[in-house]
Amino acid sequence: MRISPKKSQIIAKTLIWAVAVIVILLLIFIMAYILVKGLPTLSWQFLSEVPRDMGRSGGILSTIVSTLLVTVVAVVVATPLGVGTAFYLTEYTREGRVTRIIRFCAGALAAIPSIVYGLFGFIFFVIYLKLGWSVISGGLTLGVMILPTIIRTSEDAIRAVHPMYRDVSYSLGGTKWQTIVGAVAPSALPGIITGVILGIGRCVAETAAVILTAGSALRMPTSLFSPARTMAVHFYILAREGISMERAYGTAALLIVFILIINVAANILLNKFVAKGR
């Protein structure tokens, strides 16, 4: 029996709608699963006290501080490099062998698994540069890891700036540098910031690369050279070693809340940018 085109259209459309609905329900289910079990644990005390007894009691303040420090180091390192590379690719060169090589490298960096970044960070920053398991080793490793994200989003943002902006600046006698700083960068800024925010999200979520480079010491980090345990690593250790499921869920819920805020912020910025650019 042949199915008529009209019927197959209805079947396909229903099926595709169903798949999309299932995916969204799955997302809601995963988030709700963690939030429902974890949010009750979140209290001011949980957020403001350092962990005691391996994390069985007390809060998670030191892991929040560690996450922030590692992320700040990563962003401070990766933003200038990433944005600079994006400006080079868009403003300073024509498509050719050099851009192809740089793009290939950025693509390759984006594809490298985080555990391999962990291996590299361990052998290069921790051992070879003798930085030890520390905030700085973890931050530098994550900085390298988020570099391709920042390059790609910045490049898209810069390309989306209307050519008229550049033409006007040049026609007024502006040099290339003046054009970039005065005309291109300000209109590309929301897009660039979106890239940085997405990078922050990856840093907060990362486990494999930080556990090998920042370590897993629970003490409050006192300098860039102290070992640190980020929230994601803390959650992993609590859950894997069965130290405290309640606290594991609590930490996971806080991670999810962070990621939600980061994603919503990135989306709002991007929508504003798109609305302004077109």
Added chain:
Amino acid sequence: MNNLKEKLIGNGFFLIALSTLSVLALITVFILIEGVPVIAKVGLFNFIFGMKWAPSQGAFGIFPMIVGSVSVTVGAALLGVPTAICCSIFLTEFAPPAVSKIVRPAIQLLAGIPSVVYGFWGLTFIVPAIRNFLGGPGLSVLAGSIILAIMILPTIVSISEVSILALPRQYKEGSLALGATHWQTIRSVLLPAAKSGIMTSVILGMGRAIGETMAVIMVLGNAVALPKSILDPARTLTTNIGIEMGYASGEHQQALFATGIVLLVIIMLLNSAAQLIVQRGRD
């Protein structure tokens, strides 16, 4: 004076742009230096096809882990690719703008959720479900595949969506004008035309699946043995590194770097294949 300054700034940007190249070189060189000696000692063939992994006895064979990585990745692709393609068709063709405006960021949100959270959800939800309904220990290739299928969705959806959207309008209009239904147009015109983009997205998605560590470490069971069915536990290349890096030293640690080399080679092959397809699609 101004000219000199401009030139200096231009050179500065060039140096910054070289950072990607130098970082990639550093990563490759340092991982090779650490890992190659063990491969040279054991022999490349024995390292890759060896069935026995017993670091305390100096036996370093990673074949079971290669099989583990390949099976979870293929499983993830079987579950994830059709789902992702449906989602990208949904976003580009069927969803009203108001709906796709919510669904698109929601799917991208899946990419933001930490992989440890996926792993934990898998451990507390998927693993018991498999144990109760399908039998076996629950910690299994199937559990890993399900988790990875969800995790690779955003990668595949966003790239295939872009490649469908990039098609000239005339393709769709021409097909509809010839009297084809919307679904016939999608199936026989749009999807074939966007084939190279969709294939790229699938390859990049598989790269993500094979490189994922923390999500699968919690649901795979991590036994170093060839999985005989999808309900058996397994260990992947990534989880091998993730589990043992914490306490390994000396030759054992070098063997984990060697595992990293194999992983890196697989990823680079996949990535080059993806870039090749992109370039061919452009020409």
